[in-house]
Amino acid sequence: MITVRCFATVREILGYAMRELPPSHEPQLASDILTVIAGERAADLPKPLLVAINCEHASLTSPVKDGDEIAFFPPVSGG
C-alpha cells in the first residue's frame, strides 16, 4: 500500500489527513497519486504544492512505489 498524508490547507481542502492507496502495476509518479486523491479539486490546492516521499522533500515528478509514504502540503512557515 501507499500511505498518503495531507497537511494544513491541503488537509482542509481534501477533507482528510491520511489514507491508503493500493499501488499501481504501472510505474507511478507523485503527480499520479495527486490525480487519484484530488481529482477535480486539484485546482483548489495551494501553489506551489510541496511533496515529500518517506519524510524527504521530493517533487511531483518523483517516483512512488509500494510501501512509500507520500505527503502533500503547502509551503512551510516554521520558526
Added chain:
Amino acid sequence: MIIRLQTSDFDPEREAQALDVKGAGARVSFVGTVRDRAQDRRIETLEIEHYPEMTRAELTRIGSAAQTAHHLLEVLIIHRYGRLQGNERIVLVTVWSAHRAEAFAGCQAIVDALKTRAPFWKKEISPEGAVWVPGHTPQDLR
C-alpha cells in the same frame, strides 16, 4: 545534536546551560516568538501544525549539514507546536563552536533552513478570523 518537538514552553538559558560542551568558546542562540500583530490584525492565538516524523528527520538533516559546514561542536533545536499565545516563544536554536564566527554563521544557517524546509505551518487566529501564514519553498525546489 538535540532536537525536541514539544507543546510546552522552554527556558532558553536553562536549556543551554544544561549542556556541557567541551572545547566551546562561543554559544549563539536564536529565539523566535509569536508576533502579537500581523497586517494590523491582533493575533490572539497561533496554531502550529507539523508533520512529526518528517520534522524530526528534516531538522536532523539541517543540523547535521550546519555542524559540518560551520564546525559546530553541538546543536540544540527546540520547536513548539499546538496553540500558542502572542509573544510566547516558538523556537530555540542554540549552537556551540570554538570561535564566534562559526557560531553566528551556523545558527543563522540552521534558522534560515528551518524556515524554508521544516514542515511546520502556522495559522493566525485574530478577532477577524483565521489566516494561514504564507509559507516558504525549499530553495532547491523553486
